Amino acid sequence: MAHSNGPIRIGTRGSPLALAQASEVRARLISAHGLTEEDFAIEVISTSGDRILDRPLSEVGGKGLFTKEIEAALLEDRIDLAVHSSKDMATAIPDGLEISAFLEREDVRDAFIGRDARTIADLPEGATVGSASLRRQALLKRIRPDLNTIIFRGNVQTRLRKLNEGQADATLLAIAGLNRMDMAHHATDILSPDDFPPAPGQGAICIESRTGDGRVRDLVGAIAHAQTTSALIAERAFLAVLDGSCRTPIAARAVLGEAGTMRFHGMILRPDGTEVHEIHEEGDADAALQIGERGARAVLAKAGPHFFEGWGEPQP
Numbered sequence: 001m002a003h004s005n006g007p008i009r010i011g012t013r014g015s016p017l018a019l020a021q022a023s024e025v026r027a028r029l030i031s032a033h034g035l036t037e038e039d040f041a042i043e044v045i046s047t048s049g050d051r052i053l054d055r056p057l058s059e060v061g062g063k064g065l066f067t068k069e070i071e072a073a074l075l076e077d078r079i080d081l082a083v084h085s086s087k088d089m090a091t092a093i094p095d096g097l098e099i100s101a102f103l104e105r106e107d108v109r110d111a112f113i114g115r116d117a118r119t120i121a122d123l124p125e126g127a128t129v130g131s132a133s134l135r136r137q138a139l140l141k142r143i144r145p146d147l148n149t150i151i152f153r154g155n156v157q158t159r160l161r162k163l164n165e166g167q168a169d170a171t172l173l174a175i176a177g178l179n180r181m182d183m184a185h186h187a188t189d190i191l192s193p194d195d196f197p198p199a200p201g202q203g204a205i206c207i208e209s210r211t212g213d214g215r216v217r218d219l220v221g222a223i224a225h226a227q228t229t230s231a232l233i234a235e236r237a238f239l240a241v242l243d244g245s246c247r248t249p250i251a252a253r254a255v256l257g258e259a260g261t262m263r264f265h266g267m268i269l270r271p272d273g274t275e276v277h278e279i280h281e282e283g284d285a286d287a288a289l290q291i292g293e294r295g296a297r298a299v300l301a302k303a304g305p306h307f308f309e310g311w312g313e314p315q316p
């Protein structure tokens with residue numbers, strides 16, 4: 001195995017949230033294995049998702065944009081493990097790589113951040129909400145069709161600056177990211193995950209590494225979280241079945257209960273929020289993959305073949 005005595009090279013994007021996540025992984029590995037910061041090197045890698053800021057992600061190629069360059073660094077042995085927001089990970093992992101751990105999930109919910117209004121209900125008629133997420137735009141329009149949504153891209157700090165400058169009256173962000181940066185005080189409301197279900201994988205950090213890299217697998221095995229892993233398997237299975245179009249707003253949340261049970265809530269929406277299909281499934285957490293896939297097939301059956309027509313071509 002290469003570099004078995006060198007520092008463990010952690011690859012990450014350079015945004016404040018990504019760096020906070022990489023530091024959190026490093027801190028957990030340090031305490032799980034009695035290591036020190038000198039045992040690690042954090043390598044910052046710029047991704048196309050960080051550079052293309054003027055268009056919604058759904059138009060420029062979706063999730064892979066935040067991971068492609070980092071995955072290349074793994075495959076070329078320039079880093080040993082990559083730290084990602086699971087939400088930003090495509091369902092297909094390149095040959096030669098694997099997800100070696102999901103860490104315990106943070107709060108899955110979305111936060112509302114209003115400039116004057118403190119809640120969605122407080123927003124005046126026709127107010128403007130900035131978000132880059134098709135899911136958040138659709139969920140908002142479902143409950144407030146009068147709202148005007150605009151694209152808000154950039155990292156969390158950039159979006160909050162745009163909000164302060166008056167480019168929008170409110171925005172929505174994952175409370176998990178705000179918590180990780182000690183910025184949760186910006187949230188003026190926290191949305192119920194029943195009305196406002198999160199993106200598949202929201203709030204969970206994942207670690208990606210080379211398939212068969214036993215050193216990394218042993219290291220990260222100690223910080224992996226079994227219940228989060230089950231939930232993510234179900235949510236990502238739901239996404240994988242539905243993924244044909246990354247223009248489809250998709251929400252999913254799996255919750256682990258007592259005695260290894262799982263409750264699953266999945267939803268697909270038209271981008272304008274006028275049509276919503278949702279399912280609730282329950283089962284054994286050991287069958288997480290089947291629960292997610294069954295949920296996706298059920299939601300597709302409810303939606304019917306015409307659901308995907310009339311709002312743009314699916315991405316290749």
Ligand SMILES: NCc1[nH]cc(CCC(=O)O)c1CC(=O)O
Nearest residue numbers: 085087173174176177202203204
């Ligand atoms: N690319 C955006 C992104 N990816 C992960 C998070 C939040 C943290 C998480 O879901 O774990 C965010 C920002 C946001 O949605 O507010």
